[in-house]
Amino acid sequence: xxxxxxxxxxxxxxxxxxxxxxxxxxxxxxxxxxxxxxxxxxxxxxxxxxxxxxxxxxxxxxxxxxxxxxxxxxxxxxxxxxxxxxxxxxxxxxxxxxxxxxxxxxxxxxxxxxxxxxxxxxxxxxxxxxxxxxxxxxxxxxxxxxxxxxxxxxxxxxxxxxxxxxxxxxxxxxxxxxxxxxxxxxxxxxxxxxxxxxxxxxxxxxxxxxxxxxxxxxxxxxxxxxxxxxxxxxxxxxxxxxxxxxxxxxx
Amino acid sequence: xxxxxxxxxxxxxxxxxxxxxxxxxxxxxxxxxxxxxxxxxxxxxxxxxxxxxxxxxxxxxxxxxxxxxxxxxxxxxxxxxxxxxxxxxxxxxxxxxxxxxxxxxxxxxxxxxxxxxxxxxxxxxxxxxxxxxxxxxxxxxxxxxxxxxxxxxxxxxxxxxxxxxxxxxxxxxxxxxxxxxxxxxxxxxxxxxxxxxxxxxxxxxxxxxxxxxxxxxxxxxxxxxxxxxxxxxxxxxxxxxxxxxxxxxxxxxxxxxxxxxxxxxxxxxxxxxxxxxxxxxxxxxxxxxxxxxxxxxxxxxxxxxxxxxxxxxxxxxxxxxxxxxxxxxxxxxxxxxxxxxxxxxxxxxxxxxxxxxxxxxxxxxxxxxxxxxxxxxxxxxxxxxxxxxxxxxxxxxxxxxxxxxxxxxxxxxxxxxxxxxxxxxxxxxxxxxxxxxxxxxxxxxxxxxxxxxxxxxxxxxxxxxxxxxxxxxxxxxxxxxxxxxxxxxxxxxxxxxxxxxxxxxxxx
Numbered sequence: 228x229x230x231x232x233x234x235x236x237x238x239x240x241x242x243x244x245x246x247x248x249x250x251x252x253x254x255x256x257x258x259x260x261x262x263x264x265x266x267x268x269x270x271x272x273x274x275x276x277x278x279x280x281x282x283x284x285x286x287x288x289x290x291x292x293x294x295x296x297x298x299x300x301x302x303x304x305x306x307x308x309x310x311x312x313x314x315x316x317x318x319x320x321x322x323x324x325x326x327x328x329x330x331x332x333x334x335x336x337x338x339x340x341x342x343x344x345x346x347x348x349x350x351x352x353x354x355x356x357x358x359x360x361x362x363x364x365x366x367x368x369x370x371x372x373x374x375x376x377x378x379x380x381x382x383x384x385x386x387x388x389x390x391x392x393x394x395x396x397x398x399x400x401x402x403x404x405x406x407x408x409x410x411x412x413x414x415x416x417x418x419x420x421x422x423x424x425x426x427x428x429x430x431x432x433x434x435x436x437x438x439x440x441x442x443x444x445x446x447x448x449x450x451x452x453x454x455x456x457x458x459x460x461x462x463x464x465x466x467x468x469x470x471x472x473x474x475x476x477x478x
Numbered sequence: 479x480x481x482x483x484x485x486x487x488x489x490x491x492x493x494x495x496x497x498x499x500x501x502x503x504x505x506x507x508x509x510x511x512x513x514x515x516x517x518x519x520x521x522x523x524x525x526x527x528x529x530x531x532x533x534x535x536x537x538x539x540x541x542x543x544x545x546x547x548x549x550x551x552x553x554x555x556x557x558x559x560x561x562x563x564x565x566x567x568x569x570x571x572x573x574x575x576x577x578x579x580x581x582x583x584x585x586x587x588x589x590x591x592x593x594x595x596x597x598x599x600x601x602x603x604x605x606x607x608x609x610x611x612x613x614x615x616x617x618x619x620x621x622x623x624x625x626x627x628x629x630x631x632x633x634x635x636x637x638x639x640x641x642x643x644x645x646x647x648x649x650x651x652x653x654x655x656x657x658x659x660x661x662x663x664x665x666x667x668x669x670x671x672x673x674x675x676x677x678x679x680x681x682x683x684x685x686x687x688x689x690x691x692x693x694x695x696x697x698x699x700x701x702x703x704x705x706x707x708x709x710x711x712x713x714x715x716x717x718x719x720x721x722x723x724x725x726x727x728x729x730x731x732x733x734x735x736x737x738x739x740x741x742x743x744x745x746x747x748x749x750x751x752x753x754x755x756x757x758x759x760x761x762x763x764x765x766x767x768x769x770x771x772x773x774x775x776x777x778x779x780x781x782x783x784x785x786x787x788x789x790x791x792x793x794x795x796x797x798x799x800x801x802x803x804x805x806x807x808x809x810x811x812x813x814x815x816x817x818x819x820x821x822x823x824x825x826x827x828x829x830x831x832x833x834x835x836x837x838x839x840x841x842x843x844x845x846x847x848x849x850x851x852x853x854x855x856x857x858x859x860x861x862x863x864x865x866x867x868x869x870x871x872x873x874x875x876x877x878x879x880x881x882x883x884x885x886x887x888x889x890x891x892x893x894x895x896x897x898x899x900x901x902x903x904x905x906x907x908x909x910x911x912x913x914x915x916x917x918x919x920x921x922x923x924x925x926x927x928x929x930x931x932x933x934x935x936x937x938x939x940x941x942x943x944x945x946x947x948x949x950x951x952x953x954x955x956x957x958x959x960x961x962x963x964x965x966x967x968x969x970x971x972x973x974x975x976x977x978x979x980x981x982x983x984x985x986x
């Protein structure tokens with residue numbers, strides 16, 4: 228018992244009080260910004276460099292749905308492209324993940340795209356089933372961390388559950404490997420209506436580095452309405468939790 | 479080619495050898511030599527793979543000799559149209575996964591293999607009509623036993639895989655683990671990608687929980703193949719990153735082990751410490767898993783004296799608290815009752831399977847690449863690798879504690895050493911490294927699970943034509959299956975977590 232008191236004393240209070248305003252490291256790479264005066268030759272340089280094909284060769288915009296947050300474009304053009312440590316990077320529509328040059332405003336979920344039933348049904352409690360479909364286990368570990376003693380998203384009634392029958396939606400990680408295409412479909416079908424789909428991490432949103440691999444099958448993603456896109460390599464717990472809070476209308 | 483063996487011996491890690499200098503043995507001789515080597519306690523197989531060229535199949539084997547600190551490489555060659563070969567697995571069981579992988583890709587059967595069935599159902603398998611949902615599981619015809627199937631999607635937030643238990647009541651008689659759900663064709667992407675930046679990112683995504691271990695194997699391999707010079711500062715910084723990764727995972731897994739036996743105080747205390755560890759990695763390179771940190775021939779995130787000081791302070795604090803926490807965990811009878819004599823893997827079993835890393839060491843097989851084939855700053859460090867005996871969940875939990883403490887000790891010592899070097903030059907990454915032509919290159923690192931081996935084959939122009947990735951999980955998954963025999967099925971989660979093997983690292 229004495230040992231436990233000692234541990235609890237050192238442990239202190241680990242709970243993050245305000246998940247909206249929790250500071251993260253300056254080095255953390257969240258929402259990118261591109262200078263409005265980026266030139267055509269600079270755009271050509273970085274779009275050729277980008278391993279994920281996330282930079283548009285015509286206008287220099289960065290697609291966070293493809294971006295692996297490796298920072299190589301910024302290393303090449305430090306005064307034209309930089310990644311802020313803003314972790315509120317979730318979007319309800321795929322094209323909103325594209326950041327244009329000169330756009331330095333915060334990204335906020337557009338409420339017009341949220342299906343009516345989502346907030347009506349789920350804003351008191353949201354039970355999610357997680358399917359890893361070719362994920363590399365880093366996004367999966369970050370989703371686990373979202374419920375841990377520090378981040379504790381359970382305070383908003385958000386929780387991962389063990390069965391699709393108990394779930395209100397599905398969180399997909401990974402580019403969707405061919406061998407997971409069928410289990411993913413079966414799992415989704417087993418969730419009762421209404422249900423939501425969240426893509427967590429760049430791999431899930433666009434296939435990431437694996438987009439061209441013959442071993443993946445994106446048909447599920449292509450054929451379903453996605454409710455929330457949360458980029459990252461992996462998705463940061465604060466990005467995930469803030470995204471889900473935005474979707475549910477939690478202030 | 480020394481002392482009766484017919485092989486190329488390479489003393490360095492990473493290392494390389496000209497393909498024309500690798501002895502090609504007749505298959506009978508190949509079997510004889512492989513079986514003789516793998517029966518020695520100091521030898522085990524790093525990788526064994528086949529490559530299809532325009533006129534033949536070339537089979538390469540890499541064997542680590544822990545005593546001579548060398549890697550032995552030799553090969554055999556077979557014509558196209560070959561349908562089957564005699565299996566070596568029946569004499570040296572540790573090759574079972576490698577023969578399955580070769581058979582699955584090329585359709586070359588291995589006669590006498592006890593377990594010849596698909597390994598990971600890759601998109602380029604020879605028999606595209608086989609499907610992962612139709613896996614030929616072992617079964618027992620009996621009215622007294624029953625089967626329990628779990629997965630591919632698991633109850634928690636973890637990667638997919640299928641576990642098929644054959645039980646007698648609550649007791650597990652047999653467990654078969656079938657993987658492949660995570661296959662993304664990652665090894666085939668390596669040769670096809672545009673440049674080394676792409677490959678570096680790919681290496682970090684082989685297994686995200688071992689981003690540093692795999693990215694380091696890739697970077698070391700590239701540097702060795704390009705003949706770049708050794709940078710003492712970089713050599714220290716990379717080891718600090720690797721040991722940060724190891725300590726963070728071990729602490730996190732102790733949290734999960736406590737969670738699996740419903741010991742919440744231990745769980746949350748370890749979770750909080752893991753958070754400090756990975757946030758420290760984030761303060762260094764912007765990513766909690768170290769993605770972006772390890773690059774060929776340099777780094778974008780040199781360890782400044784300020785960051786080194788921060789790591790030192792945080793580690794000191796975690797170390798103090800971790801000692802308190804483990805003192806509490808291992809003195810709790812509710813925990814020890816669940817850990818002791820649970821899921822025992824004997825030293826003999828671990829040897830036969832070719833087990834590596836912490837799982838092997840907790841069964842008394844003391845393999846560690848940091849000692850046997852030292853790389854980077856491990857060359858000139860004095861420390862001893864923790865040992866653990868018993869092979870049960872308790873042994874694995876104890877070893878994780880000891881290894882986490884050792885990692886933190888190594889980090890602190892290296893930071894002291896680093897303070898003299900932190901003003902020395904450190905270069906930016908080089909994504910244009912030119913690989914030595916017509917060569918086989920390899921790099922072996924000791925990730926937190928165990929040895930990671932990357933191999934490359936280049937053509938006459940120095941282009942990568944084949945890239946091999948071996949995660950330690952490939953060897954060790956079979957240990958989990960053996961650990962569960964005669965155990966209560968309810969002890970599966972705690973056993974699984976005590977190994978915490980990689981699905982994506984296995985499936986590629």
